[in-house]
Amino acid sequence: MIPLFDGKEMELNRVYITGDSSEYTISTLRFYLSNFRVFNSKGNIVEMPNVYLFDLEDTSTFELFKLSDEIIALEFLLGTDSITNVSGILDGPLDPIHGMYWTWNSGYINFKIEGQSNRSSVQSKSFEYHIGGYLSPYCTSRKIDLTIIPSHEDIVINLHIDRWLKSLKIEQSASVMIPGKAAFQLSDELVSFFELGHGK
Amino acid sequence: MANKIFLIILSLGSLILWSFKQIGEPTIIEFQVPKKWPKPHYDFFKNPLTQEGFELGRKLFYDPILSRDSTISCASCHLQYTGFTHVDHKVSHGIDGRKGTRNSLVLINLAWNKSFHWDGGVNHIEVQGLNPIQHQVEMDNTIEEVIKRLQKSNLYLELFERAFGNKEITTTRVMKALTQFNLSLVSSNSKYDQVMRKEKGVTFSQQEKNGLILFRKNCALCHTEPLFTNTFFASNGLPIDTLLKDYGRYNITHHSKDSLVFKIPTLRNIEYTFPYMHDGRFKKLKEVLTFYSEGINKKAINLHPKLQKTMVINENQKKDLIAFLHTLSDKEFLFDKRYSFPK
Numbered sequence: 001m002i003p004l005f006d007g008k009e010m011e012l013n014r015v016y017i018t019g020d021s022s023e024y025t026i027s028t029l030r031f032y033l034s035n036f037r038v039f040n041s042k043g044n045i046v047e048m049p050n051v052y053l054f055d056l057e058d059t060s061t062f063e064l065f066k067l068s069d070e071i072i073a074l075e076f077l078l079g080t081d082s083i084t085n086v087s088g089i090l091d092g093p094l095d096p097i098h099g100m101y102w103t104w105n106s107g108y109i110n111f112k113i114e115g116q117s118n119r120s121s122v123q124s125k126s127f128e129y130h131i132g133g134y135l136s137p138y139c140t141s142r143k144i145d146l147t148i149i150p151s152h153e154d155i156v157i158n159l160h161i162d163r164w165l166k167s168l169k170i171e172q173s174a175s176v177m178i179p180g181k182a183a184f185q186l187s188d189e190l191v192s193f194f195e196l197g198h199g200k
Numbered sequence: 201m202a203n204k205i206f207l208i209i210l211s212l213g214s215l216i217l218w219s220f221k222q223i224g225e226p227t228i229i230e231f232q233v234p235k236k237w238p239k240p241h242y243d244f245f246k247n248p249l250t251q252e253g254f255e256l257g258r259k260l261f262y263d264p265i266l267s268r269d270s271t272i273s274c275a276s277c278h279l280q281y282t283g284f285t286h287v288d289h290k291v292s293h294g295i296d297g298r299k300g301t302r303n304s305l306v307l308i309n310l311a312w313n314k315s316f317h318w319d320g321g322v323n324h325i326e327v328q329g330l331n332p333i334q335h336q337v338e339m340d341n342t343i344e345e346v347i348k349r350l351q352k353s354n355l356y357l358e359l360f361e362r363a364f365g366n367k368e369i370t371t372t373r374v375m376k377a378l379t380q381f382n383l384s385l386v387s388s389n390s391k392y393d394q395v396m397r398k399e400k401g402v403t404f405s406q407q408e409k410n411g412l413i414l415f416r417k418n419c420a421l422c423h424t425e426p427l428f429t430n431t432f433f434a435s436n437g438l439p440i441d442t443l444l445k446d447y448g449r450y451n452i453t454h455h456s457k458d459s460l461v462f463k464i465p466t467l468r469n470i471e472y473t474f475p476y477m478h479d480g481r482f483k484k485l486k487e488v489l490t491f492y493s494e495g496i497n498k499k500a501i502n503l504h505p506k507l508q509k510t511m512v513i514n515e516n517q518k519k520d521l522i523a524f525l526h527t528l529s530d531k532e533f534l535f536d537k538r539y540s541f542p543k
Contacts, residue, residue: 088246088326089375096330097343097371103330105452106323135453180454 001054001062002197003029003159010161012056021118024165028114029056030100032093033064034084034141035077040069041150051080053093053100070150074157078191079110079141085134105179107134110141111190117165120174127170131186133179140179140187146196156197164193226250226363231311234388235397237426240311242325242383247376249383252363255542257381259359260374262541265349266332267295267339274332274378275541277304281534283469284308284385290480298337301444303480308468308533311383314431318462318478321452329378343371350374387468387533388426395527396426404527410517411524418492418511419467419521422504428467428528435460436492437500437507441479448478461502471529485525489518 003010006018016024036048048065055061084094085107094101100109109132120127133140148155167189176182229249233240247253260266264273277292278284284307286292292304302318316322322331332338333346350356350369357367364373394402404412415423424430433449440446440460449458462478476482482491493511496503513521533539 086323088324089372089379091370091372095371096327097347101327101330103322103327103334104317105321106327 001033001052001064001157001159003056003161004197005162010056016162018162018166020166022166023118024115024162025117026056026113026115026161028112029161030054030098031078031111032080032100032108033076033078034080035075036065037075038067038069038071039073039075040067041072042069044069051084051093053098055098071148071155072150073148074144074146074155076144077141078144078187078194079132080108080134081141082134082139084108102132102179107132107179111187113161117170119170121171122174127174128177129168129175129186130177131183131190133183135179138180138184140183142187142191144191144194146194148196153198158195158197160193160195164190226252226365229254229384231383232386234386234393234426237388238312240383241314241431242311244383247326247379249380250363252359253377253380254384256359256363257377257379257384258539258542259356260378261381265353266341266346268341268345269295271295272339274329277332277338278307280536280539282472283387283534285473287472287474290475292338294332294335294338295340298340300335300337301446302478303475305463305465306469306473307382307385308387308466309427310385312427312431315463319449319452320433320463325382326375326379328382329375343374346374347371385533385539387530389532390468390530391527392524393426393530405523407520407523408527411520411522411527414513414517414521415524418513421506422464423467429464431464433458433461433463434504435462435500435502437496437498437503438477438481438491439497439500441481444479446479457502459501467525468528469530469534471526472534485522486518489513489521493518 005016005024010026010029012029013025013027018024031054032051033054034051036050038046038048040046046067046069050065052064053061080094084090089096094108096103100112101107102109109130111131112129114126114128116125117127118125131140146157168186173182176186227250229251231240231244231249261274264270264276266273272295277286277289277294279287286304289304291300291302293299305318310325313325316325316328317331322328330343333341333343347369350360356369360369360373361367363377391402391404395404422430422432422434435448438460447459449461450456452458470485474483474485476485476488482488492507493513496507496510498508
């Protein structure tokens with residue numbers, strides 16, 4: 001899993017300036033990926049029970065799992081499923097210690113991004129989107145399907161952060177921190193920026 | 201010399217015995233569901249009650265180490281002898297004298313609760329304790345810091361080992377131990393319970409009997425026996441406090457039908473849990489009854505259908521109802537040493 005900015009691996013706390021003179025610095029990028037179903041060329045489906053917490057600060061979280069199968073398609077959830085959200089205290093990547101859990105309105109923050117941009121209208125020029133919520137009608141986890149042309153290279157999933165940020169109305173709303181309609185819409189938009197990348 | 205060797209062997213022996221005790225399996229406690237009560241909501245399978253887990257949970261519950269400056273423990277706002285709530289405080293005081301916005305809830309029969317907090321925002325008892333630990337006006341701490349502190353304590357390392365088999369201290373273990381203690385707080389031996397169980401020599405007075413009839417007619421739809429809550433939410437028509445501006449469950453769901461809707465609390469031990477309502481605005485039970493009979497604005501938003509019809513009760517009937525409510529006091533529970541500060 002590699003997030004990209006302008007086609008290159010994104011770095012934390014680096015100032016990015018885009019063609020339209022927008023500036024972005026990302027200080028936090030963390031999100032959950034779960035419920036992986038891997039389709040191999042023999043027609044089998046391998047289900048991966050793990051939940052992965054991707055953290056841009058920790059490169060050890062970039063590699064998700066290894067499989068020797070020839071993979072033709074991937075299906076996974078961006079975020080956590082509803083059962084995870086009602087299962088009480090959990091450990092590993094789901095330990096609330098990672099700052100990805102809302103205590104006052106129980107549930108996981110599926111996707112968290114924090115940073116600064118000259119497009120933000122708040123004084124500190126900051127923006128923060130904590131996208132979560134598992135209850136209908138504002139469930140924020142999203143299924144992602146990727147079709148893969150089998151090769152010997154590692155499979156890389158990219159998230160095009162620059163394109164996503166560009167699509168956001170940061171000027172109007174620099175902060176979403178609760179479950180609800182805004183978080184729901186954010187996750188709707190976000191999924192389309194996950195794409196299959198090129199192997200390294 | 202022989203004596204010395206004997207002594208050494210003896211102490212070696214006790215060391216071996218001691219280490220056996222160290223690695224021994226925790227002692228399982230079977231959770232007792234009182235006769236004729238519904239099945240608890242909590243699934244004990246994933247967190248079996250053990251004596252050691254309960255004791256660790258109790259130790260944590262009474263330990264101010266959980267708060268940023270080590271001044272506030274769970275028991276600061278949840279005192280046993282008042283049904284584990286903060287008696288005589290409309291809203292509770294946390295760290296640095298900061299005040300919350302709601303009346304602290306009782307911790308009674310939580311194994312049957314489906315959600316927690318006045319707004320039901322917390323969906324599982326195991327994650328409830330994260331709130332007071334991290335809330336700015338309560339303990340203002342972080343779970344990382346709590347774990348760091350506990351790891352520095354030999355006593356806690358030993359208690360965690362006894363409860364969970366090794367010295368690892370994690371969020372999960374802290375929360376599960378606290379949960380075990382909280383689940384154990386079962387109140388089922390009030391006079392009401394004894395009468396219902398037809399125990400020898402225990403009977404309601406005429407006044408209490410009258411009160412029970414009035415209760416079943418007017419209150420039991422929401423405050424359902426034997427838990428004295430149906431565990432749902434409702435608006436009882438309390439006008440909003442213009443200073444606190446608390447919309448209750450709406451803050452969680454953002455549904456207009458949840459505006460001014462709050463958890464229906466249990467009435468067990470109600471005699472001791474004053475003041476009443478989510479913001480503690482009523483000091484006496486009589487004020488509560490006067491509100492229900494005379495104070496409700498029938499046009500109040502989301503008012504529970506049962507309350508749309510006026511509750512007609514006279515002064516004597518109020519006394520009868522209060523007499524009945526007092527039969528829900530469970531002194532054995534309020535003074536049970538197992539639940540008290542571990543000495």
